[in-house]
Amino acid sequence: MKLLRRHLRRWALLLLSLGWVGVGVSCARGQSGPNPVIGVITPEYFRFRQTVADDEPREPGGGWRAVCIHAQLKHGTSGAKTVCKFEVGLPLRTAKQGAIPVEEAQFAAAAMANRAVRDVLARAHPGEMLAALCEDFKKTYAAMLNAKYMGAKVGECRSAGTETVPFGIKLGEEPEP
Amino acid sequence: MMDLTEASLVKLAKHFYPTGHPVRKDEYDAEGMLPHQRTPEYARLLAAWDKAMDWPEWQTLRQEIKRVLPVCGDCTQPWGAACRRCCVYIRRPLPNGASHLTIVAASVSVLAPLYFVFCTTDIMVGKHSEEHRLFLEVPEEVKPQAATLAGVVERVLGYQAFPLEFAQVWVPGIRVGNGNGEGATLLDALFDDELDSLF
Numbered sequence: 001m002k003l004l005r006r007h008l009r010r011w012a013l014l015l016l017s018l019g020w021v022g023v024g025v026s027c028a029r030g031q032s033g034p035n036p037v038i039g040v041i042t043p044e045y046f047r048f049r050q051t052v053a054d055d056e057p058r059e060p061g062g063g064w065r066a067v068c069i070h071a072q073l074k075h076g077t078s079g080a081k082t083v084c085k086f087e088v089g090l091p092l093r094t095a096k097q098g099a100i101p102v103e104e105a106q107f108a109a110a111a112m113a114n115r116a117v118r119d120v121l122a123r124a125h126p127g128e129m130l131a132a133l134c135e136d137f138k139k140t141y142a143a144m145l146n147a148k149y150m151g152a153k154v155g156e157c158r159s160a161g162t163e164t165v166p167f168g169i170k171l172g173e174e175p176e177p
Numbered sequence: 178m179m180d181l182t183e184a185s186l187v188k189l190a191k192h193f194y195p196t197g198h199p200v201r202k203d204e205y206d207a208e209g210m211l212p213h214q215r216t217p218e219y220a221r222l223l224a225a226w227d228k229a230m231d232w233p234e235w236q237t238l239r240q241e242i243k244r245v246l247p248v249c250g251d252c253t254q255p256w257g258a259a260c261r262r263c264c265v266y267i268r269r270p271l272p273n274g275a276s277h278l279t280i281v282a283a284s285v286s287v288l289a290p291l292y293f294v295f296c297t298t299d300i301m302v303g304k305h306s307e308e309h310r311l312f313l314e315v316p317e318e319v320k321p322q323a324a325t326l327a328g329v330v331e332r333v334l335g336y337q338a339f340p341l342e343f344a345q346v347w348v349p350g351i352r353v354g355n356g357n358g359e360g361a362t363l364l365d366a367l368f369d370d371e372l373d374s375l376f
Contacts, residue, residue, distance in 0.1 A: 051230075051255050059250030060266045061280070061376045066255070070209075083209050089257055094376040095266050095278055097304050129202045131211060139355050150306075151254060151376030155355055156214070158256040160227060 041113050043106035045069060046088065047163045054092040061151075063092030065105070068157035068164045069113075073130060084134035087162065088113075088145070089153040096150055108148055116141035179290060181340050187348050190366035193222045193259075193288050194351035199358040213352055222288075226256050229287035235261055238333045242283070245325050252282060252376060258354070258369035260284045264376075265322050268301075276301045280375040281319050283326040285336060286367050292330045293339040293368065294323040297375045311373040313341060313364075339367065 046067050054063025066089040073082050088109050093099045120137045142154035157164065179185070198213035205211060213219060229235070242249040242263060252264035267279040281296040296315045299306040315323040330336055344364040353361035354370040361370060 052251050052253050056248050056250045059248050059264070060268075061252055061264060062250030064253065064255055082203055082205070085209065087256075089254060091252075091376045095268075095280060096299065096301060096306060096376070131200045131203045131205070135200050135355070135357055142355060146371075146374060149376075151252070151374045153254050153257040153371075153374075155257055158223060158226065160230065160256075 041069070041071070041110050041167050043103070043110040045165050045167050046106040046109045047165055048088075048090070048102060048105060049162050050092065051089075051159055051161050052092075060095035060098075061091060061093055065090055065092055065102070066159045066162045067109075068159070068162050070157075070164060070166045072166055072168050082130040084130060084137060085157045086134070086138050086141070087153075087155055087157040087159060088141075089155075089159070090145075090149055091151045094150055100149060105149075109145065112144040112148070113141055116144055179337055181337065181343075183343050183346055186343055186363050186367070187346065189289055190348045190351060190361075190363055192218065193225065194218055194348075194353055194361070194366055196350040196352075197358050198352065213358070222259075223256075225259075225287045229261055230255055232261075234334055235285075238285075238330065239263055241329050241333050242326065245329065246322065249283070249326075252280075254369075254374070258371065259288050259366065260286050260368045262375075263326070265326065267319060267322070271300065274302070275307070279316075279319050281315060281322050281326065282375055283330055284368050284372075285330060285334065286339070288367055290334070290336045291339045291367060292327070292334070292336045293341065294326050294330075295372060296323070297373055309373065313344060313372075339364075 048065035048067045050063065050065050052064035056062050066087055068085065068087045071084045073084070090100060090105050090109070116137055119140055120133055124133055138154050145152040145154060195213045195216040195218040200211055206215065239249055239251065246265055249263040249265055253261045262285070263283045265281045267281065269277050271277055278299045278301050279296055281294065283292060283294050285292045294315065296312050296319055298310045298312070300308040327338065344362060346363045347360055348363060348366060349360040350358055351361050351366060352358045353365045356370070
């Protein structure tokens with residue numbers, strides 16, 4: 001297990017160092033036209049907290065963890081700001097996949113968030129607002145995460161007891177961790 | 178006892194879910210909230226969840242279920258759907274190392290004193306599901322477990338069974354889950370719009 005975690009961590013770092021560049025539309029208020037968006041969200045942002053206890057070790061499934069991410073988007077020149085808020089929830093243990101170690105959950109959550117953003121931006125229409133893109137992102141991301149971990153949820157930030165983690169993206173600039 | 182008519186259940190759903198407010202543009206307020214998140218319906222939904230997650234009777238229910246079934250794991254997806262859930266797992270081996278997994282869930286609405294019992298089945302090969310199915314009415318082989326769960330929910334919580342004949346009644350315009358104001362069924366609204374995601 002340690003070896004697997006080390007392996008996942010190495011991939012996460014590699015991904016971080018590479019970054020991704022998606023050519024999408026500007027999401028800032030009042031902006032339109034294509035813009036390069038540079039940045040990745042890394043596993044460290046997914047600071048999950050347990051919201052349902054995994055108190056039945058004899059059962060194959062149970063427990064829940066969640067985190068709320070505020071992905072803040074700031075346009076480099078105008079300074080206009082918008083935010084896509086989303087909550088990621090994952091079981092602690094499932095009947096199909098067993099216990100999901102937190103490092104694995106963080107890695108998968110980050111990798112799929114980045115993939116979902118790429119997919120959403122690739123099909124976005126010019127001038128589409130961030131709020132609408134954020135809705136599309138949540139659905140796309142939820143489908144990806146649920147395909148890997150049955151029961152996973154992505155939606156609005158609603159849960160009490162979770163940590164809210166800001167993530168800054170500046171259009172055309174590297175994110176600030 | 179609740180009035181279990183179609184009209185009363187639709188009214189109940191509309192009490193907890195705002196109608197309309199499709200998200201098409203950036204209409205955030207100073208706190209970054211969208212219009213539907215500033216409605217009384219949305220506030221009532223969050224308050225119902227807060228109450229359901231600090232609910233002593235839920236723990237009593239689980240203890241009582243454990244008296245009659247080996248265990249019942251807490252498979253709630255909090256604040257995501259509209260129900261607390263307790264899951265029973267039944268696995269039987271199949272040839273070639275595969276297995277048949279049935280997850281029976283006692284699903285208790287956080288919005289009204291209603292419950293229903295349903296299940297999913299999977300043909301598992303290792304950690305992969307080769308065939309996944311959802312049953313709103315459980316198959317014959319797990320009816321005893323489902324009846325036991327239903328009996329304990331009714332005895333401990335005094336909840337009524339959700340009338341499944343209204344499950345697919347469409348409530349236009351309400352926002353449920355990741356929907357965008359296009360509407361949802363009563364089952365989506367009062368329990369979950371992703372029932373097949375038992376884990």
